[in-house]
Amino acid sequence: MNYPPTTSRKRFEQGFERWLWRIRLIAIVPVVMSLVSTAASFVLGTGEIFKALHKIFSGQIEPKGEAKLLAELVSGVDLYLIGIALLIFGYGVYELLISDIEAARGHDQNSGGLLDIRSLDGLKEKLVKVIIVALIVAAFKAMLSFQIKDGSSLAYFCVSVLLLAISGYLVTGGIPGSRGPK
Structure with missing residues (x-):
């Protein structure tokens, strides 16, 4: 049975809803911690x-140390990608x-960009794309030091490259102008 709202009940409900909204x-x-973490990354x-x-x-490159040096550069890029995520x-x-970011909405050229988020699904989609790219970079870094000793390790290496290529294809939505995955 639905009772007509009393003044005190209505006041309580409005107060509770204001508190819930705040x-x-x-x-x-x-938000603040992720921005601080972004700066740290x-x-x-x-x-x-x-x-x-x-x-x-400074010429401190060790003999056969190019792969290690390249891995350090890739680590920096990976940290940037984590910061972007x-x-x-x-x-x-x-x-x-909390609120729309009016400064971002004021620039027409930025609408629809990476930071234009209007729904939870949009946030998840953009985060997944950046995280997959970060994982691709991390896999690339691991592949720099991968030792190919026999046929099976070569096969593993080739499968890794293929999986990276497929994930890159899926993240970008396929070949431009084709009816690839979207």
Whole structure:
């Protein structure tokens, strides 16, 4: 049975709904922490790249150490990609739970970009794309030091390259102009 709302019940309900609406602002904590983590990832990535460049320009490259040096450069790029994923997460949580970012909406050329997030599915889709690219970079780094000793290790290496190519194909949506996966 539905009773007509009383004044005190209605006041309680309105107060509770106001409190419920304001509690969403606690989402600022993961937003701030993801932005701080983004900055930390960028600083660490820059440090990795500077360390590798210092070795190159100072002539400290060990014999047969090119693969290790290249792995350091790739590590820097991987840290940048992780930072980008954290940035997308922070922007997405802010836009979904707190407020639209008006500065981003004011520029027509930026609409539909990587940081334009309007739904939870959009956030997940963009995060998955960046994470897959980061995994591809990490796999590339691992492949730099992969030792091919026999036929089976060569087969594993080839399968790894094929899987990386397929994942890159799927992330980009297929061949431009074709009816590939979208």
